[in-house]
Amino acid sequence: MRNIFWVLVVFSSFIFQGFSQTLSEYRGERDKVFNLEHTKLKVDFNFEKQTMNGEAWITATPHFYSSNELELDAKAMLIHKITLNNADLKYKYDGFKLKISLPKSYVRDEKLTVYIKYTAQPERVKQKGSKAITSAKGLYFINPKGEDEDKPTQIWTQGETEASSCWFPTIDTPNQKTSQEIYITVPKKYKTLSNGKLENQTENSNGTRTDYWNFTQKHAPYLFFMGVGEYEVIEDSYKNIPVNYYVEKEYAPYAEKIFGHTPEMLAFFSKITGIEYPWDKYSQIVGRDYVSGAMENTTAVIHGEQAYQTPGQLIDQNVQEITIAHEAFHHWFGDLVTTESWSNLTVNESFANYSEYLWLEYKYGKDEAEAHLFEDIQGYKSGDNFDKHLVRFYYEDKEDMFDAVSYNKGGAILHMLRNYVGDKAFFESLNKYLVDNKYGTGEAHQLRLAFETVTGKDLNWFFNQWYFGEGHPKLDISYDYNDLRKTVTVNIYQTQDKEFQFPLAIDIFEKNKVKRHTVFVKGKETSFTFPYASQPKLIQINADGVLLCDVNENKILSDFIYQLKNVKNYRHKREALLEVAKSQHVDNKAFNAMADVLNDPFYKLRILALQNINLINKYSKRKVIEKIKQIAANDPKTLVQATAIETLGKLTEPELKPIFEKALKSPSYSVVGNALVSLYYIDKKLAYTKSKELSEGVRKVIATPLTRIYLEENDESELTFIAGNVITGMFLSQDKSTKKLYTKAYEKITKSNNSKAIQNLVNDIVVKGKKFEQYGFNNVGIELMRNMVQTQKSANKPNEQKNIAIIKEALTRLLK
Template structure:
């Protein structure tokens, strides 16, 4: 699973990141082992229930048993039989305890039949920050009342929610093959795991699709997807690769998902394990509860995957997720974590696959930038005290955090660097081969790496997998000019003592020398030779070590570092330091020179922060930015250049902004409109009105800025649909402030259509994020709107209050 990080800034509290170390979380005992699961299902769309029949084949794990315990949440159990004979059972709304007709011995299989009704709306378990709901089976617009949204059904099993729609042993250490017969109205297509063996048309206008999956996987990976989809066909070798999308996005499906076959080929090559399943399908689900999910052969993505060419030209925002879920088909699906405590075996590998893919496809700078962002995500949260392998936690959902994902990926990068590429990938191959179709724990991964490398790796796994935190280093230097040596002093300031390899680069005039040292104590010193006085000493020169570094550098050090450092991380560090010192001519020149950097993110960062005050003395830099606005190979850099030029409010730049409105890139269009607005308001407003609705929706934030400044009542209806996302889901404070201003204007205004759009969005978001208490935030927002309207002297006051009060009632239902 690739989670969506939601920054619900107004109300998500620290409690979602807290750990409770009071209870040990063990692997679930294996009393019985699942062997095969056969299901027949159909649906009551009005009641949002599912009629099910299940044939569960199992066998005792070791000890003989005459009782089978299955997880089954919030179901109505109609009957349970074996060989047509009823079985006695007890059911408490969470588990069925079935009395078997005899005591079955180890490896003696039996099959029980269960007729039941699944009631997902009555499920009581809650989701997490990563997976926002846990009712297993989801009906989207089931009655078709919402004309803006299609009717769909999809499932989400991780962590233990598959048992909300079929009885099973809902634990990651179980593996079972499966069959599913899905009966739906003829207008819908279905998707499930494995192969679609046949379809049967029924006399009542329905159709039954038979999906068969003969290989073994864990219950949380079972999947059904149902809706009116176009199926776009693709392939990897002779394996079908299909994309299930709504008709509107069918023309763009291959632009969105089309790198999937190449990903499967790449991951097959680096693991040495050919893609192990018989198909690969991806489907997009409305109102999906996370980023995406790696259901075996049937991946589901949230609707953020939908993009048009004007967005895709700026970069496919779903590409990392597509790679992440694909790699799960080796790490997570083929070999599965035996317990949620060992979730790193699933999610850390999938997280690191994003680096591997980007390194292969776009180069090391791009991959390093992605890893840097991931590490910052880990460091910015309350994660320092958490272990990667965590046997003590409050809830299994807590494991889906920036430690299991981001830090785990960074740890794999360090392990790869330490053992070398050849050993790293050979160890992955052995791990996947030894444990295919099975479950594993981290100790087994360690033993595989030790067998391949011949190295003892207890120290590495103990501190990185079974420990917490990361090194925090104070660095100092002692020079001996007579001996021409420099002693690098490394002092660890954190309470834990780490051991780690460390790369140190010494830069002399025209020469760079790499030194590999090993830090094995709190205070370490390394004496290194040089020929001429070093221009710079770069610690963690390869950027591999997960750490914080404190050292004293002066302006000239950062100027040299920006020009000569090899890694994105060090270039970025230097650039950010110089940005604050641009009153110095040398610092400004260094920032301006960064506009020529070979890596687009450095160019973009320089553009966003270059100081063009006293613009007449900086004409050369401005001329360069004008060229970049039209000619940079990356449209996101073009957009940044246009935004920077817009700050000059120079009428001579108008042709650049007008030209930008013809760009295929939506980001360029948005920045061009705002820049044009500040030099020719009537033209910018007129151009904005000509934009197609789909473009306006994508560039809502710059348009909102323009329409608010223009006091454009006509456009408040458009603005209203974006207010809540802007206020609560954006991480940018300027965006939050902008949409707070929009909320206030609509709340105190007379535009009934805008008020209706705003409260509809509040209701939708309130229900979507109810578990975080956002329904209460929504009620408070609407109460304030009522008070504001009551005190206003507006012609539509009574109508507006009625609209708001009706929305409050809907949110409380």
């Protein structure tokens, strides 16, 4: 599962009230009374009622102790019949647990197969979702009656954490493993996808077709998957293994551009783990209204519709690529070896998170990987996460485990472990963990033992502080120079309550050379003395950026300028650039240092420099402006071109008009969007005219710059278009100016007479309110619409009563 943590961060500012670990209930591995052996299902669907007719054959054996009762998880189902060897069985069912009385006491390793006829009713499921997985009803009907002409009819499932038991009876816990076979009956026009191989398809006389999917290997129940819809299937392969992409027809021409690195990912991950991809196929499907980022269902990964991108977006960046890598690596960590309990979720998710770094490092280089790791660490630090353990046996709800600690911090800890033991030992240890536990379950202790066996090192200290402890080092740094002895002493003081021990890289820069010292820090206060030949120009703490920590030290502008010019690590260059930017308007050396970064080989640093360079007194900075003009026209990265155009646009120079006009012909949507806004402040009429000539597909992608133009133009006719993006812009954007823009748009629509715009806005509020209900965003939506009613009453517009009725109807839908 890959989650979108920025959602958590954005909403936390006005929804979350913090997290407490002062809970008394221990959350361990679920007891094994019976072990699942095999699951056979036959299903068909009632689209009108949004229910599923099911038959299940559950084969199980007692784990150790004999038992005369089989308890299954089965949520909100109608149970019609339960038999064993064609004999009816008695059972008790409370809507959550199905307790089946067996005719005798079964002993260890004695198999039994119970048959259950049932109806799954996902709309009656009571359990709630989480920060990461916004719903937990297991089975989802999308536009089942075809009433929304802009949305296809689809069915898909989402099992993690324990929602598979919403659509078939099972023992719904990650420490169970079962093989499976599923017969799925659907109208002939639909394609289906499930785990394993499509063995055969049978045409039925009533206009339906039954697809038989067979999965002979064993995996956890939460990894079961069904997908149904009108899909195009784009075929690819890795060696002799089918690799297929299920997409809507509109996106079929772009499927290979979106998913095409998948075979290379499977090859790369096979190589570094030392285990060939262990399953019989690898399919990916895109589901509308999906409740998270993506999910690693074994051999049948589902992605949210953000995966859909067109060439104008893909030329900038495939935003789904790291998610594709994340879910692929789960097929080793999560699917092949599965966490034994949600408390140990990090043995699934930290590895999938770190696979993003590994893929980026392999495919695009260390800078790209380091930038991604930095962003992940910021995601961890920006939440209420400092006091949470990586492995947590005490939590309020299992869904709480899906956070930036299990994912982001876990990935950063693996990076530190890799650095400590070395690449060869790291990957050999991963191989041992996977081989020893394949098709089974694992926990952090087994991971530690694998590393200790391979390396010969005792790693209790590492796991105790990083896996079973909380927080990270917060370091105050000071320096003592001895000019007579030509030594510098680096003083390190840990300010956090808990004491950490860790290796630390320290770079000492002298004139044109740099020397790295790797030390091991123990104790609250530690000092290390190093010789030098000439007075150091800079001392860089955590020089390789590996240690997860906060560093506080006193540096002056000249230090940061030197750091910006000489360090290699992305995060240290980034830190220096932002500090230097604060002084560039008063210090020419600072400005020149900023300008130099425009030539940096790493595009994200070029973007950061363009975003922060100060072009006030532009006539004295013509040389730099000429450089930015060249970047706008020729930079190999379109995202850099787009940022350069945005930077030039702030100058509002008529002479730049040809640059912006030319940029409107770019294949990159980001370039086109920024060019339109930049052109608007030079030639409003032309920019406005050009905006109206764009296709609907382009308009959707560059909605924010268009909104900026249409609001300034006071274009009432475009409020309907703007309305569909307001809630995302107000609440899901991390950019302050975007939030401000869409807040203005919300206020304008609320006061308007445009009933279509109001309808679009409240529809989106209802969708987002239900999707993010666990954040309390339904209450935010209710408040927004109540304010809209009051604003309409005071606006005194002709459509006032009609608009109020539209808002109240939506309010009723959200309150249900």
